[in-house]
Amino acid sequence: MVRTELLDPGGFYFRGLHPRIFLGTASDRYAGWIGQIYSKERYEKQISRRSRKLGGHSYIEEMLPVDSVEEYFDHFRVLELDFTFYRPLLEPDGQPSQSFHVLERYSKHVKEGDRLVLKVPQALFAQKILQRGVFVGNDLYLDTELFRRWFYQPAVELLGTRLRGFIFEQEYRRKQGRISPEEVAEGLNRFFAGIPKDDRYHVELRTEAYLSPSMFRVLERHGVGQVLSHWTWLPPLATQFQLSGRRFLNAAGDCIVRLMTPKGVRYEKAYARTHPFGALVDGMLDRDMVSDTVTIMEAGIREGVDVHVIVNNRAGGNAPLIAKLLAEQFCKQAGDLRS
Secondary structure, eight states: OOOOOOOBGGGTBOTTSOTTEEEEEEOOOBGGGBTTTBOHHHHTTOOEEEEEEETTEEEEEEEOOGGGHHHHHHHOSEEEEOGGGTSOSBOTTSOBOHHHHHHHHHHTTOOTTOEEEEEOOHHHHOSEEEETTEEEEOTTTTOHHHIIIIIIHHHHHHHGGGEEEEEEEEOOOOSTTOOOHHHHHHHHHHHHHHSOOOTTEEEEEOOGGGOSHHHHHHHHHHTOEEOEEEOTTSOOHHHHHHHTTTOOOOTTSEEEEEEOSOTTOOHHHHHHHHTTOSSOOTTTSOHHHHHHHHHHHHHHHHTTOEEEEEEOGGGTSOHHHHHHHHHHHHHHHSGGGGO
16 A cells, blocks of 8 residues: 655645655654644553663653654654664574564554665674663674674665665774774775675764765776765765765665754763653754755756655654755755755
8 A cells, every 4th residue: 555645744744845856864753743643532551651861861761662663654754773773683693682572563554665774783883882881892783794794684674675784883993092094994895795796775874084986986897876974074065975076876866864852962961851752842843954964865866866864852842843844955955956
């Protein structure tokens, strides 16, 4: 069943924005979106609560059941699931992990034609990982066989064609102890040569120094997309796009734009300011982020590229309201492309 392609930003319906524009969010089950994306009468009595400690503070997170993704996709065309970042789909002994079971539940409620993007586990793509408050070397970094067995194969088997993209997020690397862009690029070259060939791969480089010609050559060689990310320590989206020559590198003709956090604002502070994610936060939203994103959307359409824009609550307080601003700006700025 194909979902209705409606466009009504005021009602938070974005599916009809443009055939090549796929607007969505990072995660989906926020109770703060009831009355926007989710029907109050359907979900207000199905809210679960969990406590989360972050940055020395405790927060209560209110979440909806997995089946709410059905209503989510009445509004959006793509969804990024990031819980897979924290744990592979299979345990070292080959048994399904908790992430596998959650993804399996999602698979029962996502229809053909809807698109999912998964984050690859950090255990496989982070050079250093945090253990007991200290960053240490990661022995599993760029392990091709574990990527295939622990993540790639079960993900493809569970989701099939509904799986549109894999995001490989590389952690920010401080200048002290940072290896050269050429060394990182060579490591990624070996990695992408050794994993299953697939045109759904995208890399998010969170270190500005690694947005380099050598890195872009490797990504282009393997048809891997450059994730354009509005994130704490990265330059503006327009600058990131310019550094790659305004090229779309993914072999499938896809682009992923992630709107994560305001520039200069750390994760913990952004979370504290935006929780519980029900409204925009005064002074937090970067208007250049919105205009730069729309410009990239326009460029993608002109190049015949499908642009997937993933909005995070932490980018300004409430992802549906940020999506609304994006849709309105797109209609105003790129109205000629919609005809």
